[in-house]
Amino acid sequence: MFTLAIVGRPNVGKSTLFNRLVGKRLALVDDQPGVTRDLREGTARLGDLRFEVIDTAGLEDATDDSLPGRMRRLTERAIAVADASLFLVDARTGLTPTDREVADLLRRSGHPVLLAANKSEGQAAEAGFLEAYELGLGEPLALSAEHGEGMAELAAVLRPLIDAHVDEEADAGVGVIEGEEDLEDWRPTAKRPLQVAVVGRPNAGKSTLINRIIGEDRLLTGPEAGITRDSIALGFDWDGVPMRLFDTAGMRKKAKVQEKLEKLSVSDGLRAVKFAEVVVVLLDAAIPFESQDLRIADLAAREGRAVVVAVNKWDLEENRQEKLAELKEAFERLLPQLRGAPLVTVSARTGRGLDRLHAAILKSHEVWNRRVPTARLNQWLEAMVGAHPPPAPQGRRIKLRYITQAKTRPPGFVVMCSHPDAVPDAYRRYLINGLRLDFDMPGTPIRLHLRGQSDANPFKGRKKTAPSKLRKHTEGKRRQS
Template sequence: MPFALAIVGRPNVGKSTLFNRLVGKRLALVDDQPGVTRDLREGEARLGDLRFTVVDTAGLEEATDDSLQGRMRALTERAIAEADAALFLVDARAGVTPVDEALADLLRKSGKTVLLGANKSEGAKGAAGALEAYALGLGDPIELSAEHGEGMGELLAALQPLVDAHVSHEAETDVAVEDGDDDAPRVPTDSRPLQIAVVGRPNAGKSTLINAILGEDRLLTGPEAGITRDAISVRADWGGTPIRIFDTAGMRKRAKVQEKLEKLSVSDGLRAVRFAEVVVVLLDADIPFESQDLRIADLAEREGRAVVVAVNKWDAVEDRQARLADLKEAMDRLLPQLRGAPLVTVSARTGRGLDRLLQAVLKAHDVWNRRVPTARLNQWLAGMTEAHPPPAPGGRRIKMRYMTQVKTRPPAFVVMTSIPKEVPESYRRYLVGGLREDFDMPGTPIRLTLRGQGDKNPYKDRKKSTPSRLRKHLGKGRADEGR
């Protein structure tokens, strides 16, 4: 396991800004509003020649009850316990506060190696405030400016011996593990896990579902809607399959998204959808297939992701057989572009249905990667056009000459035809539906492109004119007559 550093501190001291600086990407949401980060976010940090895992945590507060702040504190304390060291950030401009002193006591009791960082130390006011950090009794403070990148050399010098000692210890106890065959990219491996994004409306149970999959309370949950703000990714082994699963913020209707922070959260969730291979659209069994659910599913299809529809809170449903039949009918009617996509009922609270969900995800991923041989495609195309010939606009017959698959993830096909612009959308849907049924590709997005075979006649679009050789001959004859 790589060296893990947890960045901790009270709200709004710049933890997420420093996290983004260390990973070299804007992974964590950053805003002037305190308390933006609520969940734990991990990233691969680079600092000089050092490579380690950095964990961004929620702002530590003194709450210890079952409130949202209390649950956030418990999650951060867990991150400290699991990390190899903690970087305790204080705000040099604000100076040391009573909350900082209480958190320093908590870190001392944890028994972990603690580095003290005085963030926002740029300028005279910051430098003066950094001196107050000596009073915490955690050693010399490292003067930092996460926003401007100052103090990174001093942080590197402090981390170097800790990381080196960790690497030496790991080398002594490490055991070689087979990582799989690199020539088989369709099979998830530890180095290339299956990427899954869980999306849905607020309070559908996304974080609870992921915790059930992980078998631990890794993500912050509760009755409050909109707890998750960042798109948090977690690596795990799900039934023997290496996965990287993304928990996303609940997506409301665009008209209702007014606050800047919520807009950033939704944008972060959309980026997770584009990054994923399989998207699990999580519905609430009490109010399934609302307009926003349909928009989210349509977004995943348009992005070309494999889609699995999961209905949560199934343990509270009565007359389940009739309800399931209604859900399948509604899905076929409201999401024709995903006809045949898996529909799985689960209970994130009790963990029931997770095995069926895993099988549906793996099947959707397999279909998403499917490739059909060209010979089979052309035999199929001949049968489809014979059973239902394309229309003949203006009396001109459209010929479907050749078909091939150009890519997977999702499956994409090209048909060479005589007049591609005249092929109606209904005939395109006829071909896509046939591909789904005949080659067992239910639910996955299918891209079908019609192309014309270029006419090689260079004079096709030119006006009739006298050939060049004849012009030269006539010109020469006129010249002879002039003599």
């Protein structure tokens, strides 16, 4: 598919235009410059045109290993892989030396460059729009990403580029699908990849881990805590399994989150957890299971997501066997709601343990989608009640009649019983733990709902039909036939 990279210096409206093109608020937008740090990709729709669009970090005059320098290298990589670049300048501010430097960089890329003057609404932008001609990149487009102005003109300029790209792909035979595999509905496919969110505290190594998994420096990393701000989604085929990996911003304690931008970043990460299927909670081996780690893991469980706990920076540990025993004991004690969930040790820096992490993600996803036949469930329920009958509060006997699985993702079960409100929480936990153990569903959240079913005669109170009337009615039917 045709790919367009949106390029420009900080705070010219690149993320606002990106959100406008994809039709969703995927990228964080704020008046503060430099909000975007990573590359964010999305599928854009502009009239009948469909293409991939990349939101890039603002280009600054930095080429060292500082944070702006690393951001610049990521943007330069996006320019190199994109089929064309859309260069945004600010029509209200006018041209700056950085704009001229970016123009020179784009000329050397060898790819088509479209020039657009953003924030062109109103008379205050006329001078800046005319000044854009000085860059020598052709006639600029007058856009207003915030108000949606100039989108038709942008589509008209993009159309010949996209059509030419489609013709090239057709000649090369790209995009020809031989046939879909006959898989179960829940299994990941190219159209429905497995959604995996990596969450944790700042500086736990989330971006480094994802870079190691995909085999390239796609996400911005470094020693600074809190580099990632957006929740970045990356499509990747990991050992034959189509996945979509979400890198999220580090989540600190709520009391420490003061800045508006950090609040937006955290809320973006929480939204990624809600849309994920498997959540990898990444811990730092030096300081695991801090209170914020427990809150994040509990959040994923309450959202009903399959959870995998990964302990990073394992290559720095010396007494690994002793440390691993401590981790397992703390896991069972501090997160009983995730009993049996996978606990994997990894090193994002060296790549050790990634095969175990891959297997744990697939296993958790399979359990999360598991369905148990009703016949087996009712045999199990009979055995559970026989081994430990429910209590009889105030002399009222509670009868558990039958159980069925109502849903998956996560597994949800319904038990029909008498007096469901009188069933104590301890007995409910007894049934949930039995389901988890007997049907091999470790770690995944299990939903158990108790519904009432009366012992009363269903025909009680119904008006009886008199025998004489019933006989006349039957005779009348016979005559008609």
